[in-house]
Amino acid sequence: MPADEVTTEAKDVIRLSLGVVMSLSALVLGLLVASAKGSYDMRRSEINQMTADVVLLDYLLSRYGDDAQPARRILREEIPIAVGRIWSEGRSAGKQVAPFKPSPVGDTLYQAVLDLQPADESRRELRGRIVQSAHELSQLRLMLYSHQGSSIPLPFLAVLYLWITVLFAGYSLMAPASATTVTFMLLCGLSVSGAVFLILELDQPFNGIMMLPSEPLLGVLLPLA
Numbered sequence: 001m002p003a004d005e006v007t008t009e010a011k012d013v014i015r016l017s018l019g020v021v022m023s024l025s026a027l028v029l030g031l032l033v034a035s036a037k038g039s040y041d042m043r044r045s046e047i048n049q050m051t052a053d054v055v056l057l058d059y060l061l062s063r064y065g066d067d068a069q070p071a072r073r074i075l076r077e078e079i080p081i082a083v084g085r086i087w088s089e090g091r092s093a094g095k096q097v098a099p100f101k102p103s104p105v106g107d108t109l110y111q112a113v114l115d116l117q118p119a120d121e122s123r124r125e126l127r128g129r130i131v132q133s134a135h136e137l138s139q140l141r142l143m144l145y146s147h148q149g150s151s152i153p154l155p156f157l158a159v160l161y162l163w164i165t166v167l168f169a170g171y172s173l174m175a176p177a178s179a180t181t182v183t184f185m186l187l188c189g190l191s192v193s194g195a196v197f198l199i200l201e202l203d204q205p206f207n208g209i210m211m212l213p214s215e216p217l218l219g220v221l222l223p224l225a
Contacts, residue, residue: 011174018170025163029195032152032160036202039151043090043144043205044212050140051217054079057133058221064116064126069224071112076221078105083214086144090206100145110134152203157196164192 058075061068081103102110113134118124168185175181201210 014170014173018167021163021166021170025160025167028156028160028163029192032156032199033195033202035151036199039147040202040205040210043147046140046144046147047086047212047217050137050144051220053133053137053140054217054220057130057137060126060130060133064123064130067116068130071109071116073224074105074109074112076224078103078109079221080218081105082141083217086141087206087211087214089145089148090204100142106141110138150203152199160196 054075058072061072061075085103113130116123116127116130118127168189171185172181201208204210205212
């Protein structure tokens with residue numbers, strides 16, 4: 001800009017305006033980080049709960065006796081299939097529009113649980129707990145499916161990008177170009193870009209460098225003899 005237009009009064013107005021934009025940008029950036037982190041922690045909690053429910057279901061089936069051994073074998077077959085579908089759905093959440101369809105192995109497991117025929121009162125009570133555990137496991141699976149998609153509204157990101165552009169454009173008016181100012185502007189830009197990158201990574205818990213590990217769920221059960 002021409003030097004005669006960047007007066008002391010103009011710089012004061014620019015500083016005040018940038019202060020407002022900076023406060024709004026910090027607020028929105030903090031909200032986006034909190035939203036992405038909350039979504040990531042929720043998905044991780046659901047996976048941990050599913051892992052615990054799988055262990056509990058297998059334990060209850062083992063206590064039931066030999067009649068539940070086929071169900072335990074089917075449970076071990078279903079885990080890798082379910083893990084593959086969950087992580088695949090998470091990676092393609094923005095594209096998937098098809099309704100949920102249970103896997104054939106999952107249907108077989110659920111039917112094997114319902115087909116248990118208790119011979120005494122203790123097994124009858126144990127069967128009720130097994131059915132309840134299977135219901136809870138199914139509900140968790142459906143919750144993971146229903147929570148697909150981004151938790152970050154695109155308008156928020158678009159407005160944030162606009163405000164950050166305004167901030168950097170305004171800062172460039174406050175001092176002449178030099179190696180020092182350019183270096184610090186680049187470092188500041190990299191810092192803000194890193195924050196946005198972190199937000200986008202947290203918003204994709206089944207993809208990217210911060211992907212939730214599937215190994216704990218895959219290896220939660222020992223093979224049957």
